[in-house]
Amino acid sequence: MKSIYFLGECMVELKSIDDTTMRQSFAGDVYNSAVYLKRCFPSLNSGILTAVGDDALSKRMVEQFEQEQINVDFAFVHSTKAPGVYYIQTDENGERSFTYWRNDSAARQIMTFLDDDVIDKLAEADMVFVSGISLAILDNTELNKLWGVLETLRGNGVNIVFDPNYRARLWHSQQEAKSAFDRAFALANTTLPGVEDLAVLYGLKRADKVIQFCREAGCQEIVVKDGPSSVVTSVNGQMEVHPVKPVDHVVDTTSAGDAFNGAYLGARLSGFDVKKAVACAAKAAGTVIQYPGAIAPAEAFNHAMVDFVSA
Numbered sequence: 587m588k589s590i591y592f593l594g595e596c597m598v599e600l601k602s603i604d605d606t607t608m609r610q611s612f613a614g615d616v617y618n619s620a621v622y623l624k625r626c627f628p629s630l631n632s633g634i635l636t637a638v639g640d641d642a643l644s645k646r647m648v649e650q651f652e653q654e655q656i657n658v659d660f661a662f663v664h665s666t667k668a669p670g671v672y673y674i675q676t677d678e679n680g681e682r683s684f685t686y687w688r689n690d691s692a693a694r695q696i697m698t699f700l701d702d703d704v705i706d707k708l709a710e711a712d713m714v715f716v717s718g719i720s721l722a723i724l725d726n727t728e729l730n731k732l733w734g735v736l737e738t739l740r741g742n743g744v745n746i747v748f749d750p751n752y753r754a755r756l757w758h759s760q761q762e763a764k765s766a767f768d769r770a771f772a773l774a775n776t777t778l779p780g781v782e783d784l785a786v787l788y789g790l791k792r793a794d795k796v797i798q799f800c801r802e803a804g805c806q807e808i809v810v811k812d813g814p815s816s817v818v819t820s821v822n823g824q825m826e827v828h829p830v831k832p833v834d835h836v837v838d839t840t841s842a843g844d845a846f847n848g849a850y851l852g853a854r855l856s857g858f859d860v861k862k863a864v865a866c867a868a869k870a871a872g873t874v875i876q877y878p879g880a881i882a883p884a885e886a887f888n889h890a891m892v893d894f895v896s897a
């Protein structure tokens with residue numbers, strides 16, 4: 587069975603329903619991608635590499651992973667920390683604002699669980715995914731440990747996948763983010779940047795410039811999400827532009843990029859060529875944005891994807 591592990595943080599999501607009620611769910615970029623990959627390609631092993639707490643909400647979070655058929659072999663339990671939380675408020679104009687409590691979350695301790703035994707098991711995976719958010723939650727010592735782990739895995743033939751997913755507020759400075767991203771691009775075989783991710787840090791405002799930058803960093807498979815109507819790929823030096831049909835009825839773009847990543851990587855692990863993998867990923871992302879929240883209802887999502895997943 588082909589396998590991929592997504593390293594990072596899943597959080598408790600709280601959403602305001604009215605003045606006295608909040609709805610609680612779970613979300614986070616790597617978790618979202620793991621869910622959509624598994625929904626599209628149930629025969630693949632989609633795992634999460636994270637740390638949760640030893641509390642009731644963490645237990646429910648892991649139950650949610652299991653309900654989505656995500657592999658939890660590497661969902662470690664930290665004895666004293668708890669999961670990160672965020673709260674979404676939508677104002678009368680539909681504008682969303684986010685408040686986070688994640689500075690001391692269990693997931694930030696993930697590197698303490700990656701001993702030789704775990705690394706040996708991860709070395710048998712086909713892909714290991716990290717995002718710019720996964721990097722941002724680690725302190726310098728842990729980040730250095732991560733580079734060593736990724737180097738070892740890459741040396742063992744694991745495809746290292748990186749989505750820069752730049753979130754300025756998670757970094758102390760742009761320089762700090764840039765030096766971490768430089769290192770991650772150099773270690774990655776596959777990368778899935780959005781054009782806007784690299785505009786701020788590297789001044790790259792066009793897909794072809796992003797491709798050139800990623801090629802020079804050494805990535806072999808580059809998938810650039812270039813807004814709602816285009817994806818540009820470069821695989822082993824072969825560049826291709828893939829038009830995407832924009833969706834008319836956009837409800838909430840949260841996790842569009844995460845769904846894209848999960849579906850694309852699942853498609854590639856299943857042997858799809860790049861063109862078909864991009865079409866599958868664009869369909870997944872275009873479906874998710876028609877529903878509120880990070881995780882679209884399973885039945886509607888699976889129904890929309892049926893042409894791809896039954897192929």
Ligand code: ADP
Pocket residue numbers: 780811812813814815816817830831832833834836839840841842843844846867868869871872875
């Ligand atoms: P994120 O900001 O979450 O990374 P992006 O805005 O980069 O997401 O979009 C990711 C993908 O979602 C795009 O490459 C595209 O395939 C799809 N997408 C986004 N917006 C639209 C839209 N309005 N219509 C159709 N597809 C869209």
